[in-house]
Amino acid sequence: MFAKITGLIVTIFLILGSSVWAGKPSVGFVYVGPIGDGGWTYAHDLGRKALEAAGHETSYVESVPEGDSERVIRKMARKHDIVFTTSFGYMDPTLKVAKQHPDKVFLHCSGFKQDKNMANYFGRMYQAKYLAAIIAGGMSKKGRIGIVGSQPIPEIIRHINSIALGAQQSNPDIEVEVLWINSWFDPAKESDAAQALIDNGADVIVTMADSAATVQVSKKNGVYAIGNDTDMAIYGKEAHLTAAVWNWDVYYLEAVKAVENGTWKAGSDWWGLDSGIVGLTSFHPDVPQSLIRKMNKERGKILSGAMDVFDHGFTKQDGTRVTKALTDGEMLGMKFYVKGIISKPPSG
């Protein structure tokens, strides 16, 4: 009898103990690539380091295959109060683990599913891509931009369309060619794709993939490149015009603080340029001031909320005109290309 009561009390304390934060919540991260990729995962890890600097205990597991992520997410959930999972393919595994650990908080990047204790978050990277493309469009002498596509999902298609629309601000006749490598990270293939695009006439290369291979190839061929996710100028400053980058620390500090203060609610956060979660790095010295002014004008419009990339009408690749502003849902499910992209959209 006594043992039973003691057991019950211990259990109650354990349950209470796990729901009341002992000090600052500890945070776990599940990464799809290596933290040394110099791109997507590297950017997330900078955010994790910001949490660490703010006094949170953190840990991470890198290069976790999407198909095998559930095991890792569960392990992180046992160890930490908050778990960030930072790849689209982690969505369903995260949801499953979140249901099994109702006392923990899960934040999934770039997906759309939610639960009581699982939110999703992302940044409006397409806004930064749009601004970077204004520079790219103005710097292309041949009037052709080559894009190295990673995985053909709506997020990347949205970014590609933003690049086409942004480049058209500088050169209405610009052509955009897309090659999909069908991988997030494959440096040799990224290089080869950039080379193929350059061979085919592009003189500004924009990559959607995680490594800086395209910047290197652009440098070798004497053409320009736009970096992806983090500042890639160190890999070839001769080629690097600017990069559309993530500043995840802005979001991570805020979200973790909300959990700590008990004000956190599951939802869907899609922060824009104004929050600072996305932005551009410094510009190549070749970029003329007039072009930067043009870009800043558009930036001002987005920051003030006067305009967004897909809200003031555009023409699809098949010639149909879209006049209504796209909703977030429509943007999240984007499958078509806009006019100006000369490649066929990915099937399926």
Place this chain on the structure above:
Amino acid sequence: MDFFIQILIAAVGMGTPLLFATLGGVISERAGVINLGMEGLMLVGALVAFVVMLNTGSYFYAVVAATVVSGLVSMIHGIVCLMLRASQIASGLALTFLGTGLSGLFGDKLMGETVEPLSRISIPGLHAIPVLGPVLFNQDILVYFSYLCVVLSWWMLFKTRLGLNIRSIGEAPEVCDSLGLSVLSYRFYAVTAGGMLIGIGGAYFPLALTPFWVDGITAGRGWIAVALVIFAFWHPIKALGGAYLFGFALALELRLQILGIDLSPYFLKMLPYVLTILVLTLVTIRNNRYGIQVMPAALGTVFFRGEKH
């Protein structure tokens, strides 16, 4: 035509690291030792080559260092599965994890560093041959070295006593042992030599394909090489064809998109493995029906000296 030649040039570039690694695998497996640590060894080779290149600026030292270090690391595989008689499969997998981890650990500080990639050298006379000239004889020095390695390993395996011994040990180690050959020594040397070649395959990434260091730079090519060893029927010359075929598939995937041809990327991605399964099936059928043995008979087996089987 130019477009087609560009595909072939890219195919050779993409195929070269696969070729080195496959040759390494062929030599090791001919002696009867499976090496599933190829991905790890390639990463070690890639890291060492990059670090040495960065500090000395010499391609020669970079390749030599990558060769030596990956040879040393593959000795771990040799010690574990030959002397300690552990499972070759488990030891090889462990080697992949070890190589991936080591290269990530020591490569941590190298982000942002870059080197000058190997330049192409055209071979006078030969590079003027239509199609084949620009594709095969206007490449970098490591590509030429890979041709040499194909010829040398073929000659070594099939035209020398050393090669005969290695192949025999891969077929019937007990017989060789009774003839006074040291099975373990031959296997150990074959694993090490194979590891060296695999390391050069890794070195090709930072020295030619992607002249910087990034964690996981080989992006799984080591596993394709594991499959290629089988696809090549454990033969150096066929390894050349296999590596270039797979390189061609990688290069083609991108160029088909330029042409606007819709071919599922998943189909092209699974192609190496489907072909490998087909080849394995073929090998088994030929073995069962006609008694033609292609796969080294003692492949993957542990050799216990003086024990009856």
